[in-house]
Amino acid sequence: MLYCREAGRGERVGACSPAAYQRGIRPGMPRAEAAVLAPVSAASSPLHFVGYDPHPDRLALQALARACGKFSPLVGLNDTEPPDGLQLDLTGVPPLLGGEAALLEQVAAFFRQSGYRVRLAIADTCAAASAVARWGAPSTIVPPGDLSQLATLPVAALDLENRVRQQLRHLGIEQIGQLQRFSRASLGARFGRQLLMRLDRLSGALVQTLVACRAPPVWQVDQAFEHPLTDRGLIEVVLGELAVRLSRQVSSSGRGVLQLEVRLFCQGGQVREMRVVFFQPSVEPSHWVALARLQFERLDFPEGVQRIELAAGVTAARERRQGQLFADSSPGEASELAQLIERLSNRVGRERVVRAELVADAQVERAYRCLPLAGFPAGESAAAAAPCRWGPLCRPLKLYRPQGVEVLGVAGDGPPAAFFLAGRRQRIARSFGPERIETGWWRGPSCRRDYYRVETVAGQRFWLFRRLQDQRWFLQGEFT
Amino acid sequence: MAHLRGRIRQLETGAPASGSLMIGSGCAALDRLLPEGGFRRGSLVEWIESRPGGGAGSLALQIARQACQQQGVLVVLDRGAQVYPPALAAWGIDLGRVIWVQPRDLQEELWCWDQALRCPAVAAVWGELRQLDSRAFRRLQLAVEGQGGLGLLIRPAAARTATSWADVRLGVEPCAAVRNRRIRVQVLSCRGSAARGQVDLEWEEWSGQLRKAGETCAGGLVAGLADPAVACRSTGA
Structure with a gap:
């Protein structure tokens, strides 16, 4: 199972199942690459590609945060977008639960029981705990005031932007400790303020706010x-x-x-x-x-x-x-x-009273989406609608589910001379096209069609297409 | 004559007489066909489509666009959920001002028509209505009367013989043409007038501009000149 999300250029793997991971698929990999890896390694169990929706993930994480309320009065999500971890404020808590090591063990047991695998760490600051949990040894407890463990972490733990990461790699800087040898002024001038801010958060010089997840009130x-x-x-x-x-x-x-x-x-x-x-x-x-x-x-x-x-x-x-x-x-x-x-x-019904929005998608059926008008707070769909790219006579006002039609007199790659509609022959006088619409093969069953706008001898207009895989003809629209 | 007609109309419907109540179609030839020179807000217009794919929906949609130009929203009623929103956008409709309703059955559909026509913030209601008996039709007419909206009902050919409570009833028939998309619009009936005219209209193939068939306008000039029949210089006296 793979979850794919839209990144800057094409789709990328957002998350994957253990089975997919075993085949060499990793989060962040382009979808096309994952698709190549999939069939080669195991033909018996094909991979399923599912659109990645960060919203349910966030909700699940929030629910976990609320469940962690028994370990800390203040639990929040970490500040990456989308959030991918939990942060617990443990000020004054460990003595009540038998010390830091025992607390860590209890949290680990809690997640194990719920079916999750977690990486845990306790440190002075949120950023340090988060970095150690991700990049350090499992279940690490960083002693108070100890920065030596942080020095051995890779610079990737700072979650820097790509440009800075590449600069650092060119200079041979791989660990955070190497950065600490430079003066602040030279670091700032060379790598920008983001790096300084991340280092300060790690050391605690810059205070990070933890936004608590609280259960919504029940009315x-x-x-x-x-x-x-x-x-x-x-x-x-x-x-x-x-x-x-x-x-x-x-x-x-x-x-x-x-x-x-x-x-x-x-x-x-x-x-x-x-x-x-x-x-x-x-x-x-x-x-x-x-x-x-x-x-x-x-x-x-x-x-x-x-x-x-x-x-x-x-x-x-x-x-x-x-x-x-x-x-x-x-x-x-x-x-x-x-x-x-x-x-x-x-x-x-809420789903039947909607506002439509254009989507930049070549596939005819996916060129728009519907947003229910009632029942949601305003401004939830912030994505800008795609602009309209067609002339008024280019798209049919009525779109059907494609229905196979019998055609007559198809000359080569061109349109037919006639087709049958409800058992009656419709002679085609003029046609416009073809307009070739293809979807990427990586998006599952591919769609390859040549669309024609046809006008019958009586002046009626319809939208027909030829499926390129098997040369069959379909009627999909009516210019009513 | 026009003044008197307006007075009678005012007495009949109780609507205030005002020029802003009229909606022009954006095509002078079509407006001339109508006794009032346009479509009146607060009325129903029935578009009888003689054959599927004939262009009645597109023509009615163009009137809906004119009606929503200044203010108000367009309600699209679509029982089969077959309307294709990209085509609405291509006709120049702002999708942000469209409420697209997909009723499940006839009863619900009629109820939605009634509700939408009654709402003062709705500028036009556009949709196909296959079944409509006389009583339901009258109810819709009462709902829209006195409101600022325009009800644009697209009806099948079979509705031609049924009773109608629409103010204007137009028949739309597709015509074969060599260039552009051509339709014939015929006034089947019109409240308060015996006018029965017809006109051939055409949409310019690329711009979608509506005009009387055979007429060329600035935009169509290039296409007109490209026609070999026009390109030969007349040698007549």
Whole structure:
């Protein structure tokens, strides 16, 4: 299993499974190179390439950070992007847990039990501990005030930019200790301020802030009934009361709800869930109930409801408005629009009320992505949309899943003279193309197509393509 | 005459008479075809597509673009999730101002049309509506009346014989052409007017500019000159 991420030039391996590692694949390797290594070494178990998404990794790391709360009151992620380690502030902790060595052993055991392999180190500063854990001997404890162990670490432990690393390599500087022989002034002048800053962090001359991971507050209210409720009107009344209670909790923190979770626990153990989404952070209970009703009307519950639970799933600061979208609307219009989006999203479904964004991808089906409008804080998709590169008559307004068509009179590499649509022959009068669209072979099953815009003798326009692998023809679009 | 027509119209719909209520199509020949010289905000326009791939959707989208030019958003209603956003962008639609809704069934689709048409911040609603009975159609017309939006309904050929509550009903038929993309637009019915005209329009192949068929404009001059029939100098008197 390989996780690939987009780097500056093409895709690179972000992480890989032990099996892949055994075949010589390493994180940071270009994907194409990994693909070459894969089939040669073992044809029996092919490698799976998966798009790398740093977000779940970050969430998992945050969850681990919270779990480490039993070892330290202050646990944070390290400051690389994306974060790849945890930092625990152990000030005053070791005596309580039997000393530094015992503490280290307990942390190691905790991670072992959870199925993780970890490298641990204790040192005076965050940067030193992080560097020793990565580059030093496993489970090292650096004694207080001792800088000698740091001196033997490779300069790679400083996490410098490529240019500086190459300069150092040219000069034959491989260990941090070698750098400490130079004066600060000459280091700064020759290698820039980043190097000085990293050294200062290592020694503790520069204080590094540790941002603690804390569990998000849980806003939740519920009500249980002695006799199960079956009347919808009654359930709505209870929902209204719960909404008022929850809204009081949320609004006192200065936040508003973007996703509201409603759970109805029925007799017999069944649970019915509804997720109400909002375009703007809301604390208005009547508005919550009005939107919940859109889903509640279509919800069926076979038996009586024993307990109702209401929880604020996603919240955001109330003063933050959805800035990027529809920025030039007047305040009145913006609120009308927010209401429309919320109503549509709650009735039709959050994933079905979207904003589309162009993506620079040659493959026709991947040239855009959809972003749900409601239920998320604004500004989560910071990536700039790709510019539009086509003329109005170049792309069909309606795109189908490619459907094979029978064609007649194909001359060489050119377009056909006619094709069959719903059993009827359509003679082609004019065609425009070919527009060759190919995707890289390293992206899995490759896509090699010659697209033609064709006009029938009646003036209708369609989008056909020839699959170059087997010369079969497909209809994919209609210029409606 | 025009003034009187406007007064009658105002009495009928209760809408204030104002020039800014009209949306021009961006093509003078098409505007001339319509008794009011454009499309009125707060009304429904039905585009009957005689054959698939005929160009009704593109033409309606161009009107939607005109409607959203100053302010308001475009709602694209698309039950089959078949609309291709890169094509919207290619037609000059700002995707940041488009709400793309993909209802699951007919009931939901009609509800979405109703909601979107009622919203004052929506400048235009564009979408294909295959099934629409008279009662639902009337409901949509009531929803849009008095609002600033324009409902652009793309209907199949079978809808030609059905009852319509649209203000303007246009038939769009593709035509064979040697150059550019040509369509024939016919006024099938128009509220408050007996006008029944038709016009042949064409899109310039590369720029997508809409104009009356056969007419050349500055942009089409080069293409016109390249035509061998034009290149010969007339020797007539």
